[in-house]
Amino acid sequence: MERRATIKDVAEAAGVGVATVSRVLSGGSASPQTRERVLAVAAQLDYRPSALGRNLRQRRTGGMGLLVPDLTDTFYGQLAEGVLACARSAGEPVVLGSTGGDPEQEADLIGMLLEQSVDRMIAVPSGDAETWSPAIRAGMTVVFADRLPAPPGAAEDPAGAAVKDLMLLDGLPSAAASAAAAAQARRLDVPSVVADDRAGIRTAVRYLRGLGHKRIAFLGGPGQDRRVTAFREAVGAPVDEELVVFGTGSRDSAYAAASGLFQSRPDLSAVVAGGNVLGEAAVLAARELDLRVPKDVSLVMYDDVPWAELCSPPLTVIAQPGRDMGYRAAELILRSGGRRPRSVVLPTELIIRGSCGPRR
Amino acid sequence: MERRATIKDVAEAAGVGVATVSRVLSGGSASPQTRERVLAVAAQLDYRPSALGRNLRQRRTGGMGLLVPDLTDTFYGQLAEGVLACARSAGEPVVLGSTGGDPEQEADLIGMLLEQSVDRMIAVPSGDAETWSPAIRAGMTVVFADRLPAPPGAAEDPAGAAVKDLMLLDGLPSAAASAAAAAQARRLDVPSVVADDRAGIRTAVRYLRGLGHKRIAFLGGPGQDRRVTAFREAVGAPVDEELVVFGTGSRDSAYAAASGLFQSRPDLSAVVAGGNVLGEAAVLAARELDLRVPKDVSLVMYDDVPWAELCSPPLTVIAQPGRDMGYRAAELILRSGGRRPRSVVLPTELIIRGSCGPRR
DNA sequence: CACGTACGTGGATACGTTTTCAAGCATCTC
DNA sequence: GAGATGCTTGAAAACGTATCCACGTACGTG
Numbered sequence: 179m180e181r182r183a184t185i186k187d188v189a190e191a192a193g194v195g196v197a198t199v200s201r202v203l204s205g206g207s208a209s210p211q212t213r214e215r216v217l218a219v220a221a222q223l224d225y226r227p228s229a230l231g232r233n234l235r236q237r238r239t240g241g242m243g244l245l246v247p248d249l250t251d252t253f254y255g256q257l258a259e260g261v262l263a264c265a266r267s268a269g270e271p272v273v274l275g276s277t278g279g280d281p282e283q284e285a286d287l288i289g290m291l292l293e294q295s296v297d298r299m300i301a302v303p304s305g306d307a308e309t310w311s312p313a314i315r316a317g318m319t320v321v322f323a324d325r326l327p328a329p330p331g332a333a334e335d336p337a338g339a340a341v342k343d344l345m346l347l348d349g350l351p352s353a354a355a356s357a358a359a360a361a362q363a364r365r366l367d368v369p370s371v372v373a374d375d376r377a378g379i380r381t382a383v384r385y386l387r388g389l390g391h392k393r394i395a396f397l398g399g400p401g402q403d404r405r406v407t408a409f410r411e412a413v414g415a416p417v418d419e420e421l422v423v424f425g426t427g428s429r430d431s432a433y434a435a436a437s438g439l440f441q442s443r444p445d446l447s448a449v450v451a452g453g454n455v456l457g458e459a460a461v462l463a464a465r466e467l468d469l470r471v472p473k474d475v476s477l478v479m480y481d482d483v484p485w486a487e488l489c490s491p492p493l494t495v496i497a498q499p500g501r502d503m504g505y506r507a508a509e510l511i512l513r514s515g516g517r518r519p520r521s522v523v524l525p526t527e528l529i530i531r532g533s534c535g536p537r538r
Numbered sequence: 539m540e541r542r543a544t545i546k547d548v549a550e551a552a553g554v555g556v557a558t559v560s561r562v563l564s565g566g567s568a569s570p571q572t573r574e575r576v577l578a579v580a581a582q583l584d585y586r587p588s589a590l591g592r593n594l595r596q597r598r599t600g601g602m603g604l605l606v607p608d609l610t611d612t613f614y615g616q617l618a619e620g621v622l623a624c625a626r627s628a629g630e631p632v633v634l635g636s637t638g639g640d641p642e643q644e645a646d647l648i649g650m651l652l653e654q655s656v657d658r659m660i661a662v663p664s665g666d667a668e669t670w671s672p673a674i675r676a677g678m679t680v681v682f683a684d685r686l687p688a689p690p691g692a693a694e695d696p697a698g699a700a701v702k703d704l705m706l707l708d709g710l711p712s713a714a715a716s717a718a719a720a721a722q723a724r725r726l727d728v729p730s731v732v733a734d735d736r737a738g739i740r741t742a743v744r745y746l747r748g749l750g751h752k753r754i755a756f757l758g759g760p761g762q763d764r765r766v767t768a769f770r771e772a773v774g775a776p777v778d779e780e781l782v783v784f785g786t787g788s789r790d791s792a793y794a795a796a797s798g799l800f801q802s803r804p805d806l807s808a809v810v811a812g813g814n815v816l817g818e819a820a821v822l823a824a825r826e827l828d829l830r831v832p833k834d835v836s837l838v839m840y841d842d843v844p845w846a847e848l849c850s851p852p853l854t855v856i857a858q859p860g861r862d863m864g865y866r867a868a869e870l871i872l873r874s875g876g877r878r879p880r881s882v883v884l885p886t887e888l889i890i891r892g893s894c895g896p897r898r
Numbered sequence: 899c900a901c902g903t904a905c906g907t908g909g910a911t912a913c914g915t916t917t918t919c920a921a922g923c924a925t926c927t928c
Numbered sequence: 929g930a931g932a933t934g935c936t937t938g939a940a941a942a943c944g945t946a947t948c949c950a951c952g953t954a955c956g957t958g
Contacts (some may be wrong), residue, residue, distance in 0.1 A: 182676070184944055195908035197794065200946055209906060229654045230599065231944030234913050241633075249618045250844075255609040262609070262636040266643070271654055273601070274634040276622040283626070294589045294631055316542070374888035462846050480657045484610075484789065488821050544914055555938035560916060569936060591914030595944050 179257060183223040184283055185231075193218040195278035212381065229271075233295065242511050243291040243299030247279040247401075247427065252483040253500050254302065254452055257323060260504025261300060268512050276392055279400055279427035281305030288313050298514075300507040303327040305399060307366050314366055322370040323507045325401040369521045371507045373498035376408040378526030382450055382478045382496050383412035385528060390537035391448040391476060395421040397436055397460055398452040405452045415453035421446060425456060432459035439466050440475070447475060447537045454481035461489060491532030498526045543583040549562055552579040563587060577738045589631075593655065601631035602871050603651040603659030607639040607761075607787065612843040613860050614662065617683060620864025621660060628872050634654075639760055639787035641665030648673045660867040660873075663687040664761060666727050679874055682730035683744055683867045685761040688774065729881045733858035736768040738886030742770035742810055742838045742856050745888060750834060750897035751808040757782040757796055757820055758812040765812045781806060785816060792819035798828050800835070807835060807897045814841035823847060832895035842889055851892030858886050 189196040192215050202208045202216040219225075233239045244261050246254040258274070265272045273296060275287035284304045291299060291313075298319045303310060306328040313320060386394050396409045410417050423439045426433035436459040439449070451457035457479030461471065469475050471491060479486065482497035503524055510519040549556040552575050562576040579585075585723050593599045604621050606614040618634070625632045633656060635647035644665045651659060651673075658679045663670060666688040673680060746754050756769045770777050783799045785792035796819040799809070811817035817839030821831065829835050831851060839846065842857035863884055870879040 185946095186944080189908090196945080197947080198906085198910055201907090204946080207906070212906080226649070226653050228944050230590065230594045231913090232595075232946070234594050234915090234943085235945045235947080237590075237913065239590065244634075249609065249615040249622070250612065252612060252615070253612065255612070255615045258609045258634075259636055263636065266635070266647070269650060271633045271635075271650055273631045274618075275626070275631075276619055287626070289586070290629065290631055293586050336689075356911095370584065455844075458844055459846060483845075484815075484818055485843075486850065488818060488845065489848050490850045545916095546914075549938095556915085557917080557938055558936085560938090564916080567936075572936080588914055592916070594914075594945090595916045597943060845930095890955090 179404070179535060182228070183225045184227070185227065188216065188220050188223055188225050191223060192207070192216050193260075229504060231454045237295070237521065238297050241265065241273065241296065241298075242508065243275065243287075243294075243296045243301075244272050245275045245277055245284060245287055245301040245303075247277050247301065247302055247304055249276055251453070251455055252485075253324075253481045253498075256483075256500030257302070257504040257507075260501035260506075261508045262504075263501075264505045264508035264512065270512070272508075273401055275303050279304045281309050285309050287314075292316055292318070298511045300504075300511055306330055310366055310368070319511060320366075320368045321507045321510050321519070322368055322372070323503055324372055325404070326370055326372070327366065328401075328403060348376040367518070368518045369510060371503055371510065371522045371524065372505065373433075373524050373526050375526070378480070378496040378498065378528070379405055379408035379450065380412040381526070381528045383409065385530070386448045386450070386476060386478065386534065389448075389476065392422065392537070393418070393448070394445045395423070395439055395443065395444045395449040396452065397432075397439060397449055397456045398424045399424065399432065399456055400424075400427045402452040409450060425459065427455075429455055429459065432456050433463055436460045436463035437466065440464060440469060448534070449475060449477055451479040454479060454483045454486075457481070457486075457493060457495075461493075471533050474532040476537075478528075487531065489533070494531045494533045495529050496524065496526050497529050499524050542588070543585045545585070545587065547857055548576065548580050548583055548585050551583065551699075552576050597655070598657045599655040601633065601656065601658075602634050602868065603615045603626065603635065603636045603647075603654075603656045603661075605637055605644060605659065605661040605663075607637050607662055607664055611634055611815055612845075613815070613841045613858075616843075616860030617662070617864040617867075620861035620866075621868045622864075622867035623769075624865045624872065627869075630872070637664050639664045641669050645669055645672075652676055652678070657658045659870045660864075660871055662761075666690055668727070670726055674728065679871060680726075680876075681867045681870050681879070682728055682732070683863055684732060685764070686730055686732070687726065688761075688763060698737050727843040727878070729879045730871060731863055731870065731882045731884065732764075733863065733884050733886050735764045735886070736771070738840070738856040738858065738888070739765055739768035739810065740772040741886070741888045743769065745890070746810070746836060746838065746894065749808075749836065749894060752897070753778070753803070753808070755783070755799055755803065755806045755809040757792075757799060757809055757816045758782065758784045758814065759792065759816055760784075760787045762812040769810060771798045785819065787815075789815055791821065793823055796820045796823035797826065800824060800829060808894070809835060809837055811837065811839040814839060814843045814846075817841070817846075817853060817855075821853070831893050834898060836894040836897075838888075838894060847855065847891065849893070854893045855889050857887050857889050859884050 185196050185199050189199045194212060198208060198212060199216050202213050246258060249255055261272060277284040277287060281304050300321045300323055302324045307330045310327050377411055394413060396406060398406050420443055423435045425435040432455050440463055449460055451460050460477055464471055464475055471477050478494045480496045482495045486493040486495050506522055545556050545559050549559045554572060558568060558572060559576050562573050606618060609615055621632060637644040637647060641664050660681045660683055662684045663682055667690045670687050743754060754773060756766060758766050780803060783795045785795040792815050800823055809820055811820050821838055824831055824835055831837050838854045840856045842855045846853040846855050866882055
């Protein structure tokens with residue numbers, strides 16, 4: 179195992195100074211013959227510039243960090259693929275962290291990235307704004323994806339927090355969703371790329387309404403404040419609080435929430451699951467309780483995942499473009515030439531399959 | 539945005555030399571009072587040692603690389619989670635790459651990791667041994683997970699390659715699977731952590747045999763040579779080659795392969811899918827062709843994924859511990875104190891659900 | 899022919915850390 | 929009391945690169 183060739187070796191072998199080699203390789207000016215010779219020698223020595231040296235010199239690490247709650251969640255897998263695709267086309271590395279939805283782990287991972295001098299990252303945040311302000315202040319360029327961090331003083335109870343947000347957002351046309359999202363991100367001065375949850379949820383609720391459903395439940399997870407808010411808004415004024423339940427992010431707790439919901443409120447006729455693990459839990463819980471889908475209960479799930487079609491009946495879903503979301507976020511990070519990029523909101527689409535039927 | 543404090547700042551503020559600060563922080567010897575003062579100052583300045591400086595000095599990057607074919611495949615999501623869990627507990631970063639199953643992209647990513655001076659990586663290889671020998675020769679510590687690279691001269695046609703391997707392995711007791719796997723990895727002198735594919739497949743085939751099935755098909759994907767071999771071995775001597783088909787890795791090609799299989803051989807009564815995307819394709823294709831599972835065709839799928847239970851009937855699977863696999867691989871990489879670690883083979887388990895029935 | 903300009907070039911420096919080395923000092927031993 | 933021994937300490941070198949700066953050389957212009 180021989181040592182890698184350094185820029186010094188190349189310079190020596192080519193009979194030029196290291197500065198010249200550096201210039202040639204980074205596109206600076208050099209005479210044609212010098213450039214040619216340097217390139218030839220570099221190729222022959224199989225020289226590859228050390229990212230370590232470069233990064234140290236310019237006091238920043240190339241590439242970007244990526245923080246997601248759980249790679250086992252297919253949606254985050256899609257998002258990660260999008261980020262990786264963009265990063266790969268730019269030749270930049272991405273260092274990955276999985277937070278498990280735990281703000282504490284998230285903070286640890288942020289610290290680790292800081293230590294690595296990673297100065298750009300895209301994140302699906304689990305902690306609140308307070309968790310993130312240190313990273314921002316440290317000069318990191320952050321782009322949030324899929325969600326935004328809760329505001330600093332947010333109540334522990336997601337219902338409470340959501341109500342507060344509702345009062346702010348209620349009545350706004352969906353076209354303003356973008357502005358609202360950007361506004362929240364701006365509290366941290368951080369751009370974001372998220373799906374148009376408001377429109378997606380509203381479309382789903384209207385669809386269910388059109389099928390005659392009156393008692394529609396929402397099965398939510400952590401970080402889905404915007405979706406809950408949109409649900410409350412779409413359902414209208416007197417929302418039955420018992421029909422809005424939350425899991426903590428794990429599959430077990432999602433199942434518990436779903437099962438509890440079905441058992442405590444046998445009168446509900448439709449449920450909107452705020453994410454694919456919630457949807458999975460809903461299907462399992464319904465089956466366990468001998469509830470037929472869609473005969474006894476209609477189900478629409480946020481996230482279109484490959485296995486949604488496998489269920490029988492195939493799941494009606496609110497599709498959000500996970501891969502695009504990742505790709506766009508990575509683009510934002512990479513093309514941010516010093517200027518703070520603009521937030522983007524991606525469209526959702528209601529894909530009607532077979533898990534919704536008329537009210538029994 | 540103020541500059542991060544450096545070791546120099548700490549030394550100055552504490553009235554000591556930089557060497558002393560470095561020693562205190564990396565656990566070297568120092569007088570109690572000096573140590574205390576240095577720690578206090580470091581904490582007050584919020585000093586965090588720069589990984590860049592350290593890495594440059596020791597000519598190696600901490601952490602590890604992780605290369606998987608596709609994060610959208612739930613199994614690789616599980617594997618990645620395992621790796622991340624172990625890395626996180628060690629406080630080490632992991633830089634991720636998704637190869638899309640393409641050897642060329644894989645080679646590019648290896649190059650990128652080399653440039654980053656990442657000297658340890660765990661990989662689910664897509665390319666053959668030739669793709670990997672450069673990395674090995676460059677001094678990288680590699681651990682293969684889930685699969686091993688194909689031998690250098692392997693035929694393009696997976697069936698052909700598998701036949702060749704079959705002749706080598708045929709008749710070996712399953713207890714020797716570990717030795718055989720280690721042997722192949724050793725061609726590159728690389729340790730690996732894989733599942734006991736041979737035992738898993740054999741158990742599944744015997745189970746299907748026990749249900750009366752005679753015409754059992756295998757639906758394979760890239761990199762599943764060991765599983766195909768095991769399948770051929772378990773089925774016995776005269777294996778009907780038309781019953782062994784392959785997709786290229788994409789969901790579309792998997793679907794095409796499954797659909798083609800069902801249509802060309804309506805006489806088959808059971809199929810073993812070599813991975814979860816293959817299993818997914820088999821379910822979809824069967825449904826499209828109005829084949830009932832398990833009435834018309836029995837199905838057992840490699841990989842236990844959360845949605846296997848969602849299908850109706852729930853899928854009978856060969857479970858392999860994806861998360862453990864990642865964790866163990868990361869452990870091997872991290873605990874490899876210079877010594878080349880030993881390969882490990884993890885057990886599989888046949889989980890019987892509802893997708894297999896007696897031969898019609 | 900003299901002068902100014904433009905450009906190609908290489909030496910030197912800095913990035914932040916770890917590690918080697920020798921020096922300083924106190925304690926211990928004969 | 930002199931030498932040996934042990935521990936703590938700081939100066940300095942190195943890791944591989946990018947960039948500043950000054951030096952030449954060639955060329956164009958007056």
